Amino acid sequence: MRLMPRFLLSAAPLAALPGRAVAAGMPQLDFKNPLLQGQVIWGALIFIFFYIVLSRSALPRVDRVIRNRTERIQNDLDLARKAKREADQARKELLDARQKATDHAQANIQTIRDMAKSATESQLAATVERLEAEMREAELNIKTAHNDALHHVNEIASDTATSLINRLLGRDEKATVLDAIKRVQG
Amino acid sequence: MANGSTIDALGQFELHPILGSVGETLRLSQSPVFMLISVLLVLAFLYFGMRPAAVVPDRLQAAAEMSYEFIRDLAVGTIGEKGTVFFPFVFALFFFILTGNYLGLLPYSFTFTSHIAVTLAMALTVFIMAILASLRYQGIGFLKHFMPEGAPIALAPILIPIEILSYLSRPISLSIRLFANMVAGHVLLEVFASFTIMLAGLGVAGHILAVAPIVINIALMALELLVGLLQAYVFAILTCIYLREAVAH
Numbered sequence: 288m289r290l291m292p293r294f295l296l297s298a299a300p301l302a303a304l305p306g307r308a309v310a311a312g313m314p315q316l317d318f319k320n321p322l323l324q325g326q327v328i329w330g331a332l333i334f335i336f337f338y339i340v341l342s343r344s345a346l347p348r349v350d351r352v353i354r355n356r357t358e359r360i361q362n363d364l365d366l367a368r369k370a371k372r373e374a375d376q377a378r379k380e381l382l383d384a385r386q387k388a389t390d391h392a393q394a395n396i397q398t399i400r401d402m403a404k405s406a407t408e409s410q411l412a413a414t415v416e417r418l419e420a421e422m423r424e425a426e427l428n429i430k431t432a433h434n435d436a437l438h439h440v441n442e443i444a445s446d447t448a449t450s451l452i453n454r455l456l457g458r459d460e461k462a463t464v465l466d467a468i469k470r471v472q473g
Numbered sequence: 474m475a476n477g478s479t480i481d482a483l484g485q486f487e488l489h490p491i492l493g494s495v496g497e498t499l500r501l502s503q504s505p506v507f508m509l510i511s512v513l514l515v516l517a518f519l520y521f522g523m524r525p526a527a528v529v530p531d532r533l534q535a536a537a538e539m540s541y542e543f544i545r546d547l548a549v550g551t552i553g554e555k556g557t558v559f560f561p562f563v564f565a566l567f568f569f570i571l572t573g574n575y576l577g578l579l580p581y582s583f584t585f586t587s588h589i590a591v592t593l594a595m596a597l598t599v600f601i602m603a604i605l606a607s608l609r610y611q612g613i614g615f616l617k618h619f620m621p622e623g624a625p626i627a628l629a630p631i632l633i634p635i636e637i638l639s640y641l642s643r644p645i646s647l648s649i650r651l652f653a654n655m656v657a658g659h660v661l662l663e664v665f666a667s668f669t670i671m672l673a674g675l676g677v678a679g680h681i682l683a684v685a686p687i688v689i690n691i692a693l694m695a696l697e698l699l700v701g702l703l704q705a706y707v708f709a710i711l712t713c714i715y716l717r718e719a720v721a722h
Contacts, residue, residue: 312483313483313486313656314483314486314487314488315587315588315589315652315656316589318590320488321497322488322489322490322500322501323590325499325501325502325505326488326500326502326504326505326585326588327590327591327594329500329501329504329505329508330505330508330585330591331594333508333512334508334569336512337512337516337569338561338562342561342562345516345519345520345523346519346541346560346561346564348520348523349519349523349541350541351526352526352534352538353538355528356528359528
């Protein structure tokens with residue numbers, strides 16, 4: 288139906304114009320014309336030639352180029368995917384190695400810290416023990432000195448009192464002084 | 474051509490022998506020459522286009538590849554997987570018609586697709602190929618398609634002849650569609666071109682009026698470029714549809 292306006296448009300001038308074109312008819316319908324018959328035979332031969340060249344040579348050639356390109360792109364994509372997989376694997380290995388190294392270093396640090404702590408604690412204990420021993424010894428010395436000092440107090444006091452009496456009274460009253468001291472301490 | 478007060482719009486479709494008596498003996502007219510030129514142009518386009526065979530194609534190679542893929546998609550997309558077998562035939566048909574249509578638009582050329590004998594020969598080739606494909610893929614069982622499925626059996630005496638008639642009319646409609654479009658377009662171009670020449674003979678007013686048919690012819694030329702492509706496509710896609718019916722079980 289789409290053809291109708293075109294047909295009408297083309298038929299209108301032909302119908303309107305009296306001329307030999309309309310009278311003679313369409314050359315395409317002159318089937319007795321040997322050239323028209325020859326046209327079909329030649330056309331068939333040319334078309335067969337065209338078909339054979341296309342199907343045997345021209346189209347496989349295009350197909351080959353397109354197929355090669357597709358294969359090459361596919362290969363490149365495969366290579367890129369493989370490289371990415373390897374890179375991902377390498378990255379994972381690197382991260383694992385780094386994690387292991389970190390863990391190992393932390394374990395070492397902990398060990399060293401523990402060792403240092405233990406050494407410090409034992410040193411401290413030894414020092415405390417030594418200081419306590421020294422303190423005990425010092426206390427003992429002080430006590431001994433204190434006792435010694437207390438032991439000599441009577442003697443010093445009697446000597447001092449005897450000496451004072453001697454200076455004041457001019458006589459030796461040592462025995463009296465000692466008796467007095469004994470009475471006081473009594 | 475304009476000849477006095479008459480227009481010979483159909484003279485352009487006449488066949489003339491070439492090479493004198495040799496042409497007459499071999500029944501060789503200008504039509505096969507243009508067929509050969511069309512074929513050689515397409516082959517040159519493909520060979521020169523694909524000569525670089527580059528991974529990144531230049532314009533000509535891209536055009537050749539696009540042509541290939543366009544027809545391949547058409548054939549395989551319509552017919553199905555078996556379309557690859559018919560692809561070279563559809564390609565040949567499409568480009569034979571397309572270059573024939575476009576070559577005919579050049580001055581002093583000849584449009585071989587405006588001859589019913591040529592278009593009918595191509596349509597009959599498609600028709601016979603479809604029948605052979607039907608027999609090849611469906612056997613004699615393809616005849617059951619002439620009785621629509623689910624239709625009452627009582628209607629068979631009416632439906633079967635209608636279906637057969639419809640089937641037989643395929644090559645007629647296929648060939649006349651292309652032939653009529655080409656004839657109509659070229660007659661219109663000739664008629665309006667003749668109007669220009671006839672009006673130019675009417676003095677100053679005629680000179681001014683003669684511009685109108687030229688403008689119309691320019692528009693017609695654009696339309697013919699579209700019609701030339703469209704008709705080649707219609708012929709090719711109908712061929713694919715007929716072949717799909719033939720190969721489908």
